[in-house]
Amino acid sequence: MSVDAKARYAQSHEYARQEADLIVVGISDHAQDELGDIVFVELKEAGKRLEKGQVFGTIESVKAASDLYMPVSGSIAAVNEALQADPSLVNREPYSGGWMIKIRPDNAKDLETLLDAKAYASLVGEE
């Protein structure tokens, strides 16, 4: 499983990657592999403001539903509409086409509270 070196990670397996003044969020390659085939992704609408740790959506695999948690506090600036038509993007390209939301963070420094790629790789045994 791959770990995107440019991203930071929550303990709950969401990645957060700074792109300009936004933070792109999805789930790690490890997480998508654990969940198995993704068949549905439900995301809160753009414009919604949420605290770190609040649920921004739900991802449904073949067998179960799992909540998705905000890695940092902020407002949702964009959601990936492509996942409605093709949720398997999360399996195939979790760090690129399978991104879920873009967050305009309350405080860009919050990113530093997350695990860096090395620490996350160690967490999921990918070292």
Next chain:
Amino acid sequence: MAGFAGYDMPISYPSGALEEHAVTRRSVGLFDIDHMGQFEISGPWAESFVSRMVSARISDLKVPMSRYSLLLNEEGCVLDDLFVYRLPESWWIVVNASNREADLTWFRSKATGGVSIEDRSDETYMIAVQGPKAIQLLDAVGTVPASATERFGWCRTEIGGVPILFGRTGYTGEDGGELFFPAEKALFLWEYLLAKGSELGIETKAIGLAARDSLRFEAGMPLHGHEISTSINALEAGFKWACDFSKDFIGKAALEAIAARGLTRKLVGLEVSGGVPREGYEVANAQGRIVGSCVAGMFCPSVKKYAANAFVEPTLAVPGTALKVIIRGQPKDAVVVKRPLYIPAYRR
């Protein structure tokens, strides 16, 4: 992996549940279903005993035929669903893993003199070979062509030197069959079938529990504990066709009384938009009143729909009826649809 009735079983193999589902619909899926139980019933009173125990007609079953049936309790509720095979000297009963012990106890508790009931589950292994190319594969590897056996028929054959009872049955909606054979040959036969598939250019893959569930669900087949159970009667689950009211069987009187009173709920298929319905989710009518609940639900890979099976009030059990399924507190649009959702090519 998942624990299931005391067996460790793969939810999916590395290719994933959706691909396993697709392989079974386009070529051949191989299912390790040793967890299924098999009883052999014999003796001078075996036929009348089996006939009284199961809901379906068996008096017209001749060698080499088999038939689907329900096992009902005195209340007309479903202890299990099973297959009855007419063998030359005995009746071969195939039951679900999770009910094996309870079924055996039930059969033995009802048995009279002249009936012998043997549990053959431990010595018998079971592999299902399912898919549009399954019969082609089995024809190529068996000493007796599988294609010569009719649907729900059986034959004795040999594959790779292993003696096999082949039944042209299954739990996917596809053509194919189920193989019963000595348990010690399991690994050999499993690898033999995979190797032969590859050698013959017939794509053949191992299928886990998740795809087994989505295949049976699309094909409209029940899973005990969901569409049928000891708290669900045969009529509300839509199994009148599997009950022969011209004979005596356990549960018949109860079902006749239920039919006279009228059903309080019925099993329906629901197509849902905006989420994946799951077991336990409530069903509401357009006004928001709760009118039932889902007993199974999932993404259906072949028809590419989110669907549920649900018990709802009988007046709503009409295809086209607009309902709601409550998914994580949100009512999502649902419509009653005809089951099964999927009909394989060979039956269209």
